[in-house]
Amino acid sequence: MKKWVLPYLMLTPFLLLVLLFFVTPVVITTIMAFTNMDYSMEWNFIGLQNFEKIVSDPNFSQIVFNTFIYVGFTLLINVFFALLLALLSSYYIPFEQSGLFFRALWMLPRITPPVVYVLLWLWIFDASEYGLLNTLTSFFFSNDPIAWLIDHPMTAIILVNGMVGASFGMIIFSSAIQSIPRDLFKAAQVDGASEWSVFKDIILPSIKWPIMFVTVWQLLSLLTSYEYILLLTDGGPVFESEVWPLYSYHKAFKNLEFGYGSALSLILVIIAILLTGVLLKLFKFNRMIQSSRIE
Amino acid sequence: MNIRFEQVSKQFSNHMAISDLNFTIQDGEFVCLLGPSGCGKTTTLMMLAGLYQPTKGNIYFGDQVINHLEPKDRNIGMVFQSYALYPHMTVRDNIAFPLKQQKVPKKIRYGRAEKTARLVRLENYLDRKPSQLSGGQQQRVALARALVKEPNLLLLDEPMSNLDARLKIEMRDELRQLQKQLKITTIMVTHDQEEAMAMADRIAILDRGEIQQFDTPEQLFAYPKNVFVARFLGNPPMNFLDAEIIHELDGMIVHGEGYHFYLQKQLHIPNKTKITLGIRPHDLQVVSERRGIFSAVVTNIEHLGREKLLSATMGEQPIRFFVSNDQKIKYGDRIYLSPNLEAIHIFSKETGENLLWSREVSYEQVEGKTGLI
Numbered sequence: 001m002k003k004w005v006l007p008y009l010m011l012t013p014f015l016l017l018v019l020l021f022f023v024t025p026v027v028i029t030t031i032m033a034f035t036n037m038d039y040s041m042e043w044n045f046i047g048l049q050n051f052e053k054i055v056s057d058p059n060f061s062q063i064v065f066n067t068f069i070y071v072g073f074t075l076l077i078n079v080f081f082a083l084l085l086a087l088l089s090s091y092y093i094p095f096e097q098s099g100l101f102f103r104a105l106w107m108l109p110r111i112t113p114p115v116v117y118v119l120l121w122l123w124i125f126d127a128s129e130y131g132l133l134n135t136l137t138s139f140f141f142s143n144d145p146i147a148w149l150i151d152h153p154m155t156a157i158i159l160v161n162g163m164v165g166a167s168f169g170m171i172i173f174s175s176a177i178q179s180i181p182r183d184l185f186k187a188a189q190v191d192g193a194s195e196w197s198v199f200k201d202i203i204l205p206s207i208k209w210p211i212m213f214v215t216v217w218q219l220l221s222l223l224t225s226y227e228y229i230l231l232l233t234d235g236g237p238v239f240e241s242e243v244w245p246l247y248s249y250h251k252a253f254k255n256l257e258f259g260y261g262s263a264l265s266l267i268l269v270i271i272a273i274l275l276t277g278v279l280l281k282l283f284k285f286n287r288m289i290q291s292s293r294i295e
Numbered sequence: 296m297n298i299r300f301e302q303v304s305k306q307f308s309n310h311m312a313i314s315d316l317n318f319t320i321q322d323g324e325f326v327c328l329l330g331p332s333g334c335g336k337t338t339t340l341m342m343l344a345g346l347y348q349p350t351k352g353n354i355y356f357g358d359q360v361i362n363h364l365e366p367k368d369r370n371i372g373m374v375f376q377s378y379a380l381y382p383h384m385t386v387r388d389n390i391a392f393p394l395k396q397q398k399v400p401k402k403i404r405y406g407r408a409e410k411t412a413r414l415v416r417l418e419n420y421l422d423r424k425p426s427q428l429s430g431g432q433q434q435r436v437a438l439a440r441a442l443v444k445e446p447n448l449l450l451l452d453e454p455m456s457n458l459d460a461r462l463k464i465e466m467r468d469e470l471r472q473l474q475k476q477l478k479i480t481t482i483m484v485t486h487d488q489e490e491a492m493a494m495a496d497r498i499a500i501l502d503r504g505e506i507q508q509f510d511t512p513e514q515l516f517a518y519p520k521n522v523f524v525a526r527f528l529g530n531p532p533m534n535f536l537d538a539e540i541i542h543e544l545d546g547m548i549v550h551g552e553g554y555h556f557y558l559q560k561q562l563h564i565p566n567k568t569k570i571t572l573g574i575r576p577h578d579l580q581v582v583s584e585r586r587g588i589f590s591a592v593v594t595n596i597e598h599l600g601r602e603k604l605l606s607a608t609m610g611e612q613p614i615r616f617f618v619s620n621d622q623k624i625k626y627g628d629r630i631y632l633s634p635n636l637e638a639i640h641i642f643s644k645e646t647g648e649n650l651l652w653s654r655e656v657s658y659e660q661v662e663g664k665t666g667l668i
Contacts, residue, residue, distance in 0.1 A: 183379035186346055191393040191440070192367030201392070205383035 032262035039256040050263035059239050059247070067244040070158060070229075071222045077162030078218040079211065082169025090174035091203065103174060109164040118231040121160050125149050153233045153241035161228050165221075169214040176207040212283040216276055223272045224265075244268055296322055296357050296447045296480060298343070303352035305338050312338040313504045316352070323478045325471070327491035330501035331527070336484045339501070340450055343482060345369050356447070367396070369448070372441030376453040378433050380425040386412070386436050387421040393444045411443040414473065431462045438470070442477070449474070451483040455490060467493050488528050492516070500524050517638075522647035525573050525640060531604060533640070534579070534614045536572040540564060540641070549641070553610055556588045558636060562650050564643075570650065573640035576604070579616035579632045581624070587631025589614065593624055605630075 036046045054060060085106060093099040109117050124132040127147035134145040149156055180203065188198050226246035229235065235242035235250065242250075245268060252261025280286075298320040305313040313335045320326050328336040341347040342354060345366035353360045361369060372393075380389050387408055388395075394404035412418050415435040425433055434454060441449060454470070455463045471494050474481050485491050491498045492512045499509040500523070508520040519525035525533050538551035546559040549572060579589075591607035591614055602617045605624065616632060618624060641650045 181377060181379065183375045183377045184381065186344075187373070187375055187379035187381075187440075189346065190344055190366045190371060190373045192396040193392070194396070197396060201384070202381060 029262045030266060032259055033266040034263075035259040037258040037262075041258075046259070050260050051267070053260060054263060054267065059242070062239050063242055063244055063247050066154065066240075066242055067223075069154060070161075070241075070243050071219065073158045074161045074165060074222055075215065075218055077158070078165040078169055078222075079215055081162065082166040082214065083173050083211070085166060085170040086173030086177055087199070087203070089170070090177045099174070103167075103170060106167045106170055110167045114227050115231060117164065118160070118228060121156075121232060122149075125156055149233055150237050153237065157229045157232055157241050160232055161222070164228070165218055169218070172210045172214050173207055176210040177203060180206045208283065212279070212285065215283075216279050219275060219279065220272055223268060223275070297355070298448065298480065298482075299355040300339075301353045301355065303342065303349045303354060305335075305342060305347060306350040311504055313342075313349075316504075316506060318499060318506060318509050320480060320482065323480055325474050325481045325483070325494060325496045327495035327498045328482065328484045328501060329488060329491040329498050329527070330486065332486060334501040335504040336486075336501050337452060340452055340482065340484045343448070344371060344373050344450055370444065370446050371448045371450055372444060372446035373450040374434070374437045374441050374452065374454045376456055378425075378437040378457075380433060380436055380440075382425055385422050385424060386417060386428070389425065389436055390439045390443050393440065397444065407443055408439075411439045414442065415439045415469075430458055431466060434458065434466065438473075442479075447480065449479050449481040451481065453485055454483065455485075455487070463490070470494065489530065492528070500527060502527075518649070519573075519640065520649055522571060522573070522642045522649075525642070525649070529575055531576050531615050533573045533575050534616075535642075536574070536609075536612055536614070537644070538570050538572045540566070540568050540570055542566050552612070554589050556634075556636075558639075560651065562641070564650060569644040571642040571644055571647075573642055574634045575638065576615045576617055578635040578638040579614070580635070581616070581618055581622065581630050582633045584631050586633055588634065589632040591630060591632060593626055593628045593630060596624070596626060 031043075033050060034045055034047065035043050036049070037043060057063075085103075089099040089102040089106075093102065125148040126132070126134065127145060127150065128134065129138060129145045131145070131148070133148060134143075137143045138145065184202055185198065188202055193201065224245050226243060226249060229241060229243060229246055230249070233241045235246050244264065248261045248264035248268065251257045251264060300316045300318050303313060303316040304311065316339065328339055330336050338347060342349050345361070345364055345368075349362055354362055356369070381392065384392065387405060390411055391404045391408035394407060399407070409418065409421065412421055415438055417432065417435050417439060420428060420432060420436075425436065428436065434457070437454070451470075455466055458466060467490060483491075483494065495512060497509060497511050498515055500507045500515065502523050508515060508524045510518075515524060515528055519528065522535070526535070536551055538549050540562065541548045541550055543557065546557060546561060548555055548557055549570075551572065584590075589609055591609040593605055593607045594613075595606040597604040597606075598620075602619055603622070603624075604615060604617055606613060606615050607630065608614070614632070624630060639651075642648065643650055
């Protein structure tokens with residue numbers, strides 16, 4: 001018994017921090033979801049009224065649709081474009097230095113503060129003739145300036161988030177590709193394997209685990225994060241680029257309907273957990289953790 | 296199919312891995328490339344596989360120059376040191392993989408994969424993954440994968456280095472028999488001289504990117520061309536002693552520190568040339584003080600079962616030799632040794648070249664006889 005005292009003593013400060021900053025908010029949010037707390041900060045329990053309100057919310061269907069499109073397409077970019085970048089920078093570029101440089105370039109948006117990154121995109125999408133896109137289109141096609149963020153808000157938020165998110169998958173995938181023994185590629189070369197076969201038969205099965213990890217991780221972060229959308233379009237125009245987590249933020253902190261906002265985010269957490277379960281099934285997670293991987 | 300290297304060099308950015316390699320390998324021959332690490336043997340193999348291109352010179356398969364031929368067009372099979380089995384495929388799919396790349400229909404390719412698996416006694420493991428096999432079985436999968444496309448040339452890159460000693464001897468035998476049975480030209484890279492001696496028809500000994508000697512195991516052992524070959528082959532290694540040559544009527548006197556003896560051979564070298572005397576441990580005999588040429592003090596005794604390996608020092612110089620088990624010699628004893636004068640080697644101190652054999656007796660003769668190199 002005594003030998004466990006010290007480890008627990010060492011862990012206690014961190015456990016307390018986790019308890020304070022992670023567990024407590026979850027508990028409070030859950031409780032708050034069943035109240036109609038507003039700016040007066042009163043805990044009035046109203047049962048399931050908040051959830052009934054969600055279903056009957058006139059914006060509900062559009063927000064669900066937006067969230068679905070946004071998460072789906074951004075996730076595709078985050079996984080497949082990342083995989084392409086990783087392949088290019090680790091398998092096809094034989095010189096580690098150049099690959100590293102290439103990857104470092106793609107990492108830049110990730111190490112840039114979101115506000116600065118979004119400011120850059122705001123300049124690119126600027127509706128006046130001085131915006132980068134408008135300068136380009138007027139130069140090549142002599143078009144009139146287009147208000148990109150008004151006309152194509154969903155495309156804009158998917159692109160912006162996809163680009164910054166792809167660097168994460170790229171780093172994970174490229175390190176996974178680099179950890180595949182070189183001899184396997186040599187053997188494949190001797191066996192006459194085509195590039196496609198090398199990708200399909202050697203690279204892809206070896207990085208199944210990282211692909212699953214990146215997909216799940218990005219799904220969760222896309223479902224719950226909204227800072228780029230907030231900064232770029234703030235969900236507008238009207239509700240055209242409003243997604244679920246942003247809506248819950250707006251409800252809670254703009255309309256100060258804390259109870260309703262909590263209920264929205266509680267539902268989102270449940271959906272996230274369910275989707276994660278589905279993905280793990282899809283990737284045959286159980287079988288994956290049983291079989292041995294490359295030694 | 297003959298394989299010929301013609302003045303082949305391979306330069307990597309900062310060093311010369313192979314310089315001016317010339318040799319011919321006959322159809323159906325089993326050749327070992329033997330040498331210490333960094334001697335260029337793997338580079339040579341990679342050039343044969345088409346994974347590296349030579350910087351200079353030509354490699355021929357038969358009459359065809361294959362310098363820039365893609366690996367897949369060379370019809371070669373290769374076994375890697377790490378086996379490089381595809382970890383996500385079953386044994387069956389691993390073996391059939393080269394055929395799949397040649398677009399052989401599924402039924403035929405699985406049929407051939409199973410036939411090859413039987414050849415290496417793997418027929419009961421076809422549905423397993425490589426990670427579920429032992430090292431020896433994995434090695435056989437790699438071998439089957441190399442053999443399945445019926446290659447003209449089999450390349451083996453240190454295939455046994457990951458096996459334990461007992462399995463090594465077993466696989467050595469098996470591989471050798473298989474090679475003879477299939478009559479497939481085989482080139483194996485190894486740093487293990489015992490393995491090379493046991494398996495190869497001929498061995499090419501490489502050092503610093505150059506072939507030191509390319510010959511049959513017997514010839515290499517009996518007539519090493521230089522000090523490097525002599526030192527590299529044989530376990531325990533040859534004893535080397537410093538000496539100088541003094542010409543005498545009809546022969547010469549080998550004179551070293553604390554010993555001298557008469558040798559009835561003549562060498563065309565200046566009087567008092569410094570030489571290195573080479574004597575294999577088996578060619579030394581413990582004799583009486585009166586007949587002894589070397590006098591040494593025993594420093595270590597190793598029991599090898601059939602016989603004992605003794606280490607001793609003559610002044611500063613260490614010397615090793617074998618004695619039979621019934622000879623009662625203790626640590627610290629002074630003993631007297633006499634070499635078999637027919638089997639001693641004299642190397643030039645300067646160039647390392649074998650002065651006794653390289654010029655007169657063996658090398659040109661052996662070359663002339665077989666018409667190789």
